[in-house]
Amino acid sequence: MMVELRWIKMSLFLILGLQFTAVTGQTSLDITVRDGDEVTLSCENVMTDQDKCDSTTWLFSHSRTARVELIKLGQIGENVKAKSDRLSVTANCSLVIKKVTVEDVGHYTCRQFKSGQQHGQDSQVDLSVVTMTEHKDTDEVMLNCSVSTYEQCEQTVKWVYEGNVSDVNIQHMKESQSSCFDNVTFTTSHLAETSKYSELFKCNVTDINTGKVQLFAFSPQSSVQFKY
Structure with a gap:
């Protein structure tokens, strides 16, 4: 009887764990491109009915740098204005990087906002060059x-x-x-x-x-x- 109860508890724990992962898990992609090429990073969690991606923010992090807002609510981030000629977003809010270099290697996060609050889970991409x-x-x-x-x-x-x-x-x-x-x-x-x-x-x-x-x-x- 004790063995059966223990088995039932373990099964419930696994089921709840899987459900929690399904709810809070994040989509992640790995992309490898050649130095000098152009790459498009897909935003898998993009919300519909946006006006020029005004609900979308793209974040970038690297082992040597703090997280930077590349795109903030559809606009080029304040700290990357000098690189605006290399960054853009598509109609479906994917991030486009032109003339990729090793400095672009890192972790990219596409985050959605609704009424000023984060909406849904993040979409993540690791870029290798x-x-x-x-x-x-x-x-x-x-x-x-x-x-x-x-x-x-x-x-x-x-x-x-x-x-x-x-x-x-x-x-x-x-x-x-x-x-x-x-x-x-x-x-x-x-x-x-x-x-x-x-x-x-x-x-x-x-x-x-x-x-x-x-x-x-x-x-x-x-x-x-x-x-x-």
């Missing part, structure tokens, strides 16, 4: 691909080779790899133009949790670093 660089030394080239993440890295990074082996002295390739980071060094024999690297090497970024794979063609960026 892929950066690729090239270092040339005489007849040797080193390509680097790394992923900057908001919290602990949960992605693997690896250069993959595609193309004609005769174009690259492949037997002399060297690789140095760790979590969210991969270097490949090789000697060039027939490649005279840097643009051809994009035909041969791609950076493979795989999400450990979901198994999602993204391939980024080699394309080093020299974008200016923006700070909020």
